[in-house]
Amino acid sequence: MTQIRALRRVASLLTTPLAPEDIINLVNPLASARQLRGVVTKVVRETPDSTSIHFRPGRGWNAHAAGQWARIGVEIDGVRHWRSYSLSAAVGHDPAITVTAIGFVSTALARRTKVGDILFLDTPQGDFVLPEHPRPLLMLTAGSGLTPVMSMIRTLVPRRPDADVVLIHSARTRDEALFHDELLELADQFPGLTVRHWFTREEGSRRLDLSDVTDLETLCPDWRERAAYACGPPDFLDAATELWLRDGDDATHQNLTIERFAPVLLEGSGGEGGLLTFEKSDKEVEAGGDVPLLEAGEDCGVVMPSGCRMGICRSCLVPLVAGKVRDLRTGEVHGDEGELIQTCVNAAAGPVHLDI
Amino acid sequence: MTATTNRPTTTPSGATDAIGAVEGTPTTSRPRKPILAASGGPTKRPSAAAHLSDEDVERLGTELDALRDRIIATRGAADAAYIRRVIRIQRTLEVGGRATLLLSKRKTAFVAGTAMLSVAKILENMEIGHNVLHGQWDWMRDPDIHSTTWEWDFVTPAAAWKHTHNDLHHTWTNVLGKDKDVGYSTLRMAEDQPWRPFNILNPAINLVLAPFFEWGIAIYDLELEAVKDGEKSKEDLKRDLKAMGRKVVRQFTKDYAATPLAAVPFGSGKQALIGTFTANAIRNVWAHSVIFCGHFPDGVDTFTEEEIEGETRGDWYIRQMLGSANISGSRLMHIMTGNLSHQIEHHCFPDLPSNRYHEVAVEVREICQRYGLPYTTGPLPKQVYQAWAKVFRLALPNRPRPLPKNAAKAVNAPVPPRRSALPMVASVG
Numbered sequence: 006m007t008q009i010r011a012l013r014r015v016a017s018l019l020t021t022p023l024a025p026e027d028i029i030n031l032v033n034p035l036a037s038a039r040q041l042r043g044v045v046t047k048v049v050r051e052t053p054d055s056t057s058i059h060f061r062p063g064r065g066w067n068a069h070a071a072g073q074w075a076r077i078g079v080e081i082d083g084v085r086h087w088r089s090y091s092l093s094a095a096v097g098h099d100p101a102i103t104v105t106a107i108g109f110v111s112t113a114l115a116r117r118t119k120v121g122d123i124l125f126l127d128t129p130q131g132d133f134v135l136p137e138h139p140r141p142l143l144m145l146t147a148g149s150g151l152t153p154v155m156s157m158i159r160t161l162v163p164r165r166p167d168a169d170v171v172l173i174h175s176a177r178t179r180d181e182a183l184f185h186d187e188l189l190e191l192a193d194q195f196p197g198l199t200v201r202h203w204f205t206r207e208e209g210s211r212r213l214d215l216s217d218v219t220d221l222e223t224l225c226p227d228w229r230e231r232a233a234y235a236c237g238p239p240d241f242l243d244a245a246t247e248l249w250l251r252d253g254d255d256a257t258h259q260n261l262t263i264e265r266f267a268p269v270l271l272e273g274s275g276g277e278g279g280l281l282t283f284e285k286s287d288k289e290v291e292a293g294g295d296v297p298l299l300e301a302g303e304d305c306g307v308v309m310p311s312g313c314r315m316g317i318c319r320s321c322l323v324p325l326v327a328g329k330v331r332d333l334r335t336g337e338v339h340g341d342e343g344e345l346i347q348t349c350v351n352a353a354a355g356p357v358h359l360d361i
Numbered sequence: 362m363t364a365t366t367n368r369p370t371t372t373p374s375g376a377t378d379a380i381g382a383v384e385g386t387p388t389t390s391r392p393r394k395p396i397l398a399a400s401g402g403p404t405k406r407p408s409a410a411a412h413l414s415d416e417d418v419e420r421l422g423t424e425l426d427a428l429r430d431r432i433i434a435t436r437g438a439a440d441a442a443y444i445r446r447v448i449r450i451q452r453t454l455e456v457g458g459r460a461t462l463l464l465s466k467r468k469t470a471f472v473a474g475t476a477m478l479s480v481a482k483i484l485e486n487m488e489i490g491h492n493v494l495h496g497q498w499d500w501m502r503d504p505d506i507h508s509t510t511w512e513w514d515f516v517t518p519a520a521a522w523k524h525t526h527n528d529l530h531h532t533w534t535n536v537l538g539k540d541k542d543v544g545y546s547t548l549r550m551a552e553d554q555p556w557r558p559f560n561i562l563n564p565a566i567n568l569v570l571a572p573f574f575e576w577g578i579a580i581y582d583l584e585l586e587a588v589k590d591g592e593k594s595k596e597d598l599k600r601d602l603k604a605m606g607r608k609v610v611r612q613f614t615k616d617y618a619a620t621p622l623a624a625v626p627f628g629s630g631k632q633a634l635i636g637t638f639t640a641n642a643i644r645n646v647w648a649h650s651v652i653f654c655g656h657f658p659d660g661v662d663t664f665t666e667e668e669i670e671g672e673t674r675g676d677w678y679i680r681q682m683l684g685s686a687n688i689s690g691s692r693l694m695h696i697m698t699g700n701l702s703h704q705i706e707h708h709c710f711p712d713l714p715s716n717r718y719h720e721v722a723v724e725v726r727e728i729c730q731r732y733g734l735p736y737t738t739g740p741l742p743k744q745v746y747q748a749w750a751k752v753f754r755l756a757l758p759n760r761p762r763p764l765p766k767n768a769a770k771a772v773n774a775p776v777p778p779r780r781s782a783l784p785m786v787a788s789v790g
Contacts, residue, residue, distance in 0.1 A: 018619040019459065021611045022512035023452075027505075031452055039504050083441030085502035312528035315397060315677075317711050319496035319508055320528050335430060345499065345509065 034123055035063030040078075041126040043100075048118055051103060052181050055149070056115040057093060059101040060124055069129035071096050071160040072153040072234075072264070078125030079114055085125065086110045087343060091152040091236075091264070092129060093184075095159035100129070103183060105149045133234065133264035135160070139167055140232050143225055145245055147175040147213070147237030151183045153264055154236055158191065158198065168197035171225045175213045175237070177206040201225070215244035218252050229253060229260075236264040279353040283307045283361050284326055292353045294331065298323070299348035307361060309348060316350035323348050328357035403671040407664055409735055410679045421732055422675025428724050429710050432717050433500075441501050443716045447488055447696070448506070454481035458640070463624045465632035474633075478640035480697075483647050485514045487699025492715045494523055499712075516612055517579035518604045525582050531711050535663045535684035549755045550657065556758040563756035567749075574645035574652075579605055616641060647697070651688070654744035655704040657751055658686045660737040681708035682729060687722070687738035694741065695719065705736065 016025040024038035035042050043060035051057050069075065074091045088110045090102035106115040135157050136142075142161075144154045151174055161168050176182035182202060192200040201224045203213045214220045221228050235245045242263050249261040278294035281301050286308070292301035299321055302309040312320025316334060322345040329340040330351040338354045340346070346359070402415045413421070458478030465471035490513035492498070498506045512519050548567060549560040570577050583601055587593040616637040624633035662683040669680065688694070688702035695702045695718075703718035706725055713721065729736040739747075 018611075018614050019623070021615050022514060022608075028452060028456060031449060031456070037505060039510065080438075080441070080501075080503075082437040083439075083501055312524070313532040315532065317531055318523075318527035319499065319712065320523065322496075322499075322509060334426070341502075344502065 035061075037063070041065045041128070043124045043126050045118055045120050045122045045124060046099060047101075048120055051183055052105075054107075054115065054181070055103055055105045055183055056118065057101050057103045058114065058118050058124075059094065059099055060126075061099050062126055065128070066100075066126060067128045069094075069096065069100055069156075070134045071157040072134040073129040073131040073156075074133075074153065075100070075102075075129045076127035077102060077114075078127075079110060079118075080125075081110065081113045086341065087125075087127075088114075089266075091131075091156070091266075093152040093155045093159075095156060095163075097160075103149070103152045103155070131264070133236070133262060136232055139165065141169040141227070141230060142171070143228050143231035143233040144170060144172040144174075145233060145235040145237075146172070147241045148177075149183065150235075150237030150241070150264070150266065152236075154234060155184055157234070158188070162191055162195045162198045165197065168195070170197060171199045171201065171228075171231065173201045173203060173213070173221075173224050175203040175205060175241070178204055179207065213241075215241070215248050218248065221248070231260075233261045234264075235261060236266070239265065277355070279328070279355040279357060281353055282356070282358045284358055285361050294352050294354065295333065296352055297333065297349050298330065298346065298351055298353065298357070298359065301353070302348065302359070302361070309361065311349060314349045316347055319347060321348045322346065324360040326358035326360050329354040330357060397677055398671050398673050400673060401671055402673055403668050403676055405665075405667050406676070407662055407668050407679065407683055409662060409683050410676075412733060413679075415673075417732065418673060418675035418679065420675075421728065422673060422678055424728055425678045425709060425725070426674070428721060428728075429713065432710070432713050432721060436500055436714060436717075440714050440716060441498075441503075444489070444493075444498050444501075444506060444714070447484065451481050451484040451489060454478070454484070459620055459623075462620060462629065462633040462636045463627050464629055465624065465636050466627070466629040470629075471632050471636055475636040475639050475643075478637065479643040482514055482640055482644040483697055486644060486648060487651070487701065488696050488715060489513075489699075490515065490519075491699045491701070494519055495527060496712045497714045514612070515578070516575045516605065516609050517582045518601075518608045521582040521601055521604065522578065525584065527711070531708065534681055534708055535661070536666065536669055536680075548752075550751065552755065552759050554755075556755075561756050563752050564749075567752045571646045571649040572642040574649040575641070579609075650741075650745050650748075651698045651701050653748035654688050654741065655686055655701055657748040658737060658739065658744045659747050660735060661686050678709055679734065681705070682725070682734060682736070684708065685737070686744065687736075688741050688744055689738050690741060692719075705738075 013025055020028050026036040026038040029036040035044060041063060043062040043066070045058055045060050047057075047059035049057040049059070069092045072091070074089050076087050076089050078085050078087045080086075086109075090104060092100045093103040094101040102114075104111050104115040106112040131153075133153055144158070146154050154172065158170060158172065162170060172188065174182065174188075176185075179185060179202075182204070185202070188198075188200045188202075192198045203224075204210050205212050225231070233245075233249065235242055242265060245261065246263065253260055278292050278296065281290050281292045281298065283289070283302060283305075286302075286306075288302075288305050288307055290301055290305040292298070297314075299309050299311055299314070303311075310321050310323070312318035314321075325340050325342065325344045325346050327342065329338050330346055331338050331354040333350050333352055340354075340357075348359075400415070400419070402418060405411075406413065406418075410418070454477045458474050458476075458481055461470050461474030461477060463474075465474050490511065493506055493511045494508050494513070496508040499508050501507075504510050508523070515522075548570070549556065549563055583598065583605070584593050585598075588595065588598045617634060620637050621630045621634040624630050664680055664684070669676075672680070682705050685704040685708045687705050688698060690702060700715035700718045701707060703715075703722050706713075706718040706721045707715075709725065710718075710721065726736050728734075
């Protein structure tokens with residue numbers, strides 16, 4: 006390792022101002038000094054709307070724990086977009102994400118990804134992981150909320166003869182149920198896994214009702230004794246949280262771990278302005294929809310980078326943490342997490358958090 | 362194109378007292394830029410645009426804004442593929458050039474290696490570096506091709522250049538008196554600069570500047586004049602000097618130590634050193650020529666403060682168009698100039714991807730025609746000749762001379778005093 010580092014230093018004498026990786030990148034697309042990349046190795050259509058994308062990450066990736074997620078960057082029409090996806094592959098395997106075609110980025114990923122494509126990656130993160138010590142588990146999932154749990158099941162069930170996992174998965178139909186056949190096979194093969202599918206749109210069925218314990222008692226009578234993991238849409242998780250609080254005999258609130266997919270979205274898109282939060286400077290100010298972020302920041306004492314003040318020089322770029330901004334030149338409302346914003350020509354469109 | 366330092370004006374002529382009174386309070390902090398007026402116009406429009414009403418100018422501004430929006434709306438995968446292709450070609454040439462120089466004791470290898478490295482360096486500075494640092498490719502959100510992360514193969518650090526170029530030069534394009542003629546004491550490029558006997562050396566100095574052009578820019582980026590006037594602190598200068606020093610060491614190590622040393626085992630050390638030096642010199646001469654073409658050909662206007670006070674967006678566009686000159690030529694020539702051959706379009710829209718300027722140019726030219734505004738362009742040899750003619754002409758004291766032929770339509774009134782300067786020289790693009 007030290008030898009590689011020394012070699013890299015010597016090589017960089019010849020490549021400056023570039024890094025040796027920038028040159029190696031000519032032949033190996035995974036090489037980059039600045040960003041982690043992965044190459045797509047397998048694309049599997051799971052349901053009509055969902056696709057699993059397996060990839061081989063480049064250097065700098067950390068092996069994921071079952072249940073973790075990673076930020077995935079994908080280029081659509083030349084523009085990099087980042088979204089977070091749970092990793093559905095078992096621990097020890099090349100990572101994979103399972104993407105359902107909902108929304109602009111996920112649709113592009115699910116429909117257009119080909120073997121050999123390059124994905125941009127961030128290292129795996131998240132606390133929605135298996136408990137350290139084995140104990141009976143209950144997995145409660147709905148829709149694509151199954152993906153992190155699938156990684157847990159794939160990791161745990163085949164390797165641990167003492168595993169005791171009940172999965173309750175709610176999907177609209179059998180065709181739309183992710184990993185349907187694989188789960189049934191696993192349940193067949195390993196006594197430690199029990200799978201209870203719940204289809205909400207099949208004949209004679211209804212939504213899984215978590216407003217009282219009836220459905221849960223039927224599907225998994227010993228649910229109170231199990232460590233529960235839930236992942237799915239917000240209302241599904243809200244109902245589960247309430248149920249466990251009310252009927253779960255769970256004074257310490259430790260029996261239910263949940264994973265939310267819905268990102269923290271700040272509402273607002275009109276010309277109404279909003280509350281501006283300068284995170285590093287720890288300042289907040291209410292700004293009108295016609296006030297450039299730069300001015301609003303300066304007025305409340307934030308040391309804002311600035312230049313031409315007319316949108317040409319890009320000296321004023323500040324990363325957006327959350328929220329939407331309005332381009333005062335075009336009226337366009339935009340803003341993605343991490344996008345660099347020209348503060349001199351953009352105003353708040355609703356609440357905005359800036360990384361400065 | 363006069364790059365200017367951003368600070369209150371105290372021109373000796375006193376022509377800008379009104380502005381001086383507003384901005385001229387002595388201060389060690391740099392004053393903020395004016396923001397364009399929403400409507401109306403400057404007290405006095407540049408003579409070439411004097412025939413336009415406020416409404417005309419507003420309409421022109423709207424048309425150019427719409428043009429910009431159209432290009433932005435159609436930026437996409439093809440553009441991203443273009444810049445990546447250019448970067449790939451450039452890096453391949455760079456590696457190939459240096460590898461060939463390892464065998465440069467053979468004359469063919471010397472010539473081929475030096476040529477490849479020269480082209481690589483030109484592409485790196487012009488079509489890639491200059492344009493990436495302008496943020497032309499920031500929309501891709503690729504941290505590997507981004508104005509905030511890019512560093513270039515040039516002695517001046519990217520950060521220093523971005524400030525003097527993107528911010529100062531592109532905002533204050535050709536405004537007289539906003540310019541303290543940094544480093545200009547050595548070169549006389551404008552009629553209104555008083556003639557001093559040593560200006561007779563003008564051609565000789567410019568001849569030396571050309572092959573060492575990157576140093577001219579590096580020194581300009583230090584903003585020594587601003588330090589002298591107390592607008593830039595000594596600490597800032599020290600910091601910039603250190604940054605430049607580190608960059609110089611890295612650049613020198615690469616070209617004048619590491620590459621020749623690698624060639625020593627092949628008995629080509631000395632030739633490789635000559636090769637890298639020659640490649641730098643060729644790149645410098647080329648960049649110097651392109652920049653001079655954008656800034657000094659006949660027909661390019663300069664402006665007074667009076668003409669920019671109250672400037673609207675339309676007026677700002679007009680100033681960019683009147684203050685720039687294009688170079689006509691083939692597609693390859695455009696790429697080798699970093700599309701600075703589309704200087705007019707670049708100055709109107711500095712952050713549009715360079716590969717789109719050629720289609721912007723068609724419309725800008727048509728707009729200029731429709732509004733009766735000059736659009737200065739010419740082939741490279743002609744523009745270079747005019748720039749050098751000026752270098753020679755200004756080596757001698759001013760004498761009355763007829764207006765240049767193609768300036769006749771550009772300037773109806775007597776030629777305004779030209780106060781261009783090394784800052785112009787020092788602003789690639």
